[in-house]
Amino acid sequence: MRLERRHETSRAALVLAPVGAVAFTMAVSALLVLWAGAPVGRTYALLLQGGFGSVFAWSETLTRAIPLILTGLAATVAFKARLFNIGAEGQLFAGALAAVAVGGMHGGTGFELAPWVLFPLMMLAATVAGALLLLGPALMKNKLGVDEVVTTLLINFIVLLGVSALLDGPMKDPAAMGWPQSVSLQSDLELGKLVAQTRVHTGLLWAVSLAVMVWAIFKYTVLGFDIRAMGANARAAAFAGVPVTRTVVMVALLSGALAGLAGAIEVAGRTSYVTLDMSPGYGYTGIVIAMLAGLHPLGVIAAGVFVAGVLVGADTMSRAVGVPTYIADVIVAASLIAVLVATLLTQYRVRMK
Amino acid sequence: MTDLLDILANPAFWVAVLRIATPLILGTLGVLLCERAGVLNLGIEGIMVAGAFTGWLAVYAGAPLWAGVAVAALTGMVFGLLHAFLTVGLALSQHVSGLGITLLATALSYFGYRVSFPKVNTPPTITPFAPMEWLPMPILNAQTALTLFALLLVPAIGWVLYRTPLGLALRMVGENPQAAESQGVSVAATRTGAIVAGSALMGVAGSFLTLSAFNAFFFNMVNGRGWICVALVVFASWRPGKALLGALLFAFFDALQLRLQQSGDAVLPYQIYLMLPYLLSILALVLVARKASYPQALMKPYRKGER
Numbered sequence: 106m107r108l109e110r111r112h113e114t115s116r117a118a119l120v121l122a123p124v125g126a127v128a129f130t131m132a133v134s135a136l137l138v139l140w141a142g143a144p145v146g147r148t149y150a151l152l153l154q155g156g157f158g159s160v161f162a163w164s165e166t167l168t169r170a171i172p173l174i175l176t177g178l179a180a181t182v183a184f185k186a187r188l189f190n191i192g193a194e195g196q197l198f199a200g201a202l203a204a205v206a207v208g209g210m211h212g213g214t215g216f217e218l219a220p221w222v223l224f225p226l227m228m229l230a231a232t233v234a235g236a237l238l239l240l241g242p243a244l245m246k247n248k249l250g251v252d253e254v255v256t257t258l259l260i261n262f263i264v265l266l267g268v269s270a271l272l273d274g275p276m277k278d279p280a281a282m283g284w285p286q287s288v289s290l291q292s293d294l295e296l297g298k299l300v301a302q303t304r305v306h307t308g309l310l311w312a313v314s315l316a317v318m319v320w321a322i323f324k325y326t327v328l329g330f331d332i333r334a335m336g337a338n339a340r341a342a343a344f345a346g347v348p349v350t351r352t353v354v355m356v357a358l359l360s361g362a363l364a365g366l367a368g369a370i371e372v373a374g375r376t377s378y379v380t381l382d383m384s385p386g387y388g389y390t391g392i393v394i395a396m397l398a399g400l401h402p403l404g405v406i407a408a409g410v411f412v413a414g415v416l417v418g419a420d421t422m423s424r425a426v427g428v429p430t431y432i433a434d435v436i437v438a439a440s441l442i443a444v445l446v447a448t449l450l451t452q453y454r455v456r457m458k
Numbered sequence: 459m460t461d462l463l464d465i466l467a468n469p470a471f472w473v474a475v476l477r478i479a480t481p482l483i484l485g486t487l488g489v490l491l492c493e494r495a496g497v498l499n500l501g502i503e504g505i506m507v508a509g510a511f512t513g514w515l516a517v518y519a520g521a522p523l524w525a526g527v528a529v530a531a532l533t534g535m536v537f538g539l540l541h542a543f544l545t546v547g548l549a550l551s552q553h554v555s556g557l558g559i560t561l562l563a564t565a566l567s568y569f570g571y572r573v574s575f576p577k578v579n580t581p582p583t584i585t586p587f588a589p590m591e592w593l594p595m596p597i598l599n600a601q602t603a604l605t606l607f608a609l610l611l612v613p614a615i616g617w618v619l620y621r622t623p624l625g626l627a628l629r630m631v632g633e634n635p636q637a638a639e640s641q642g643v644s645v646a647a648t649r650t651g652a653i654v655a656g657s658a659l660m661g662v663a664g665s666f667l668t669l670s671a672f673n674a675f676f677f678n679m680v681n682g683r684g685w686i687c688v689a690l691v692v693f694a695s696w697r698p699g700k701a702l703l704g705a706l707l708f709a710f711f712d713a714l715q716l717r718l719q720q721s722g723d724a725v726l727p728y729q730i731y732l733m734l735p736y737l738l739s740i741l742a743l744v745l746v747a748r749k750a751s752y753p754q755a756l757m758k759p760y761r762k763g764e765r
Contacts, residue, residue: 108548249748256740258685267733431568441557442555442558
């Protein structure tokens with residue numbers, strides 16, 4: 106088997122590749138539905154209906170999409186520069202914790218700030234927390250050659266244990282009946298609802314604007330150019346005068362900040378406090394979303410909404426026909442692999458000999 | 459301080475060290491084989507979950523324990539083949555392929571568990587491996603045969619790597635695939651073989667958890683052990699002997715933190731002790747990074763005729 110580079114790749118192929126790959130994955134996953142003893146057609150219909158079939162379904166899907174778009178953007182920024190940030194999960198928790206520390210802990214200290222001052226401070230704290238968490242691994246990679254995948258992964262475990270310790274101790278809400286749960290955010294810091302009677306909050310506008318911002322950075326700024334150059338070929342980029350260390354630092358700060366914001370926006374928009382289960386692996390799913398989107402910031406919005414729909418729909422479907430919700434995770438993970446292969450086939454043709 | 463001495467003087471402590479080390483030894487050897495051939499395998503975390511699940515399921519369904527281990531190895535091989543197809547055949551990013559396999563293998567295992575046991579709350583159990591009480595050696599006679607297997611595998615893999623033509627081919631493919639190809643060694647076949655064999659060991663590492671250390675399958679039971687194996691290989695500078703040492707050292711601190719946690723006078727929150735293994739891994743990575751002699755072709759896809 107041998108790969109030959111194609112001379113040109115059509116735009117249509119680039120868009121159709123992920124769509125085809127996902128369709129292929131759904132077809133193969135039908136075997137799992139059969140294994141679970143459910144009718145395939147009805148199961149998938151329920152899945153789609155649960156994710157996209159009603160105003161309520163859409164509101165739930167969009168709510169779920171908010172952190173996914175943000176962690177997807179975090180992965181996109183980093184992966185584009187070949188900084189494999191697998192630590193978005195930890196950065197998300199760090200951001201959430203920082204947000205609560207700023208927006209929920211000052212009550213009774215006599216240190217009162219107006220919400221319009223406190224809100225930006227809270228978001229800033231979250232971005233700083235997320236960014237700092239990635240800066241270490243990025244510099245260790247750049248200066249010492251320590252593989253960032255392993256360090257960012259290990260830091261996720263450390264952060265989660267740290268969060269757990271804080272939720273048992275200093276940040277525990279005394280009113281939480283013994284549950285490990287942080288104090289709540291001041292209510293005037295919470296994000297407003299986008300649609301009344303649903304859970305969709307204005308965090309969606311944040312997520313979409315940040316996607317556009319990242320897209321603009323890639324397309325119109327020197328930093329964006331440097332990031333793309335480094336991603337294409339780090340050595341050539343350095344040779345051509347791209348400030349590699351500075352770019353790595355900027356990428357780490359930007360990527361970590363986006364993941365940190367994901368945590369803060371979850372807290373401000375949905376939960377209002379931090380718990381250990383506030384994220385069912387949004388950081389990891391963000392990687393898949395970035396890949397599904399072909400590392401395109403605007404594609405991340407579509408991929409985020411799609412994956413959120415599958416996850417939300419799986420809950421409804423599971424209740425109706427009893428197929429375990431884990432099928433959503435299988436579909437998401439298998440889609441990642443299928444999209445990788447499909448994208449490769451748009452660039453190479455396979456010759457058998 | 460006397461507490462610490464008490465802990466160290468207790469044979470039960472060293473039994474625990476060896477037990478904790480076993481899956482790390484197996485997993486680290488698995489990663490080592492892949493990386494020596496030039497391929498990073500981040501699928502390990504998921505492959506361990508899948509091995510733990512399928513090995514346990516086979517035994518639960520009535521297969522003998524060793525057949526369960528074989529099933530776990532086979533599961534690892536299947537995911538290894540997928541990783542080899544993606545990274546060797548298609549030359550895709552080794553990072554992303556490995557992560558994809560981890561997510562897929564984990565999700566499939568959890569799905570399979572839920573389909574097989576839809577309504578249970580307490581996980582069903584099996585009769586796990588018994589300790590080798592007949593062995594005339596203390597500490598080791600409290601372990602199961604899988605631990606002995608892991609220990610014997612260390613010199614075996616060392617011998618294959620450094621004393622056989624196969625090992626030479628494997629190392630060459632990881633250092634300089636062009637040179638290997640010009641010597642008539644098939645890079646693709648050697649890498650695929652190494653990934654499949656390494657992934658089989660990862661599957662067995664997972665099965666140790668369900669068939670020996672515990673007697674049931676739990677969600678999140680692998681809990682980052684796979685990632686620690688990836689760190690340990692760097693710590694071991696890709697040498698089997700040092701991999702054993704690293705795994706034992708690591709297990710030593712892990713067992714120690716467990717005891718300190720239980721000894722009651724722990725001053726710090728228990729989570730701080732649980733962080734130690736991960737902090738230690740990062741520290742090890744940083745300390746060894748400068749002099750680490752990575753296999754030169756690690757993470758570099760090889761396409762015949764392309765440079």
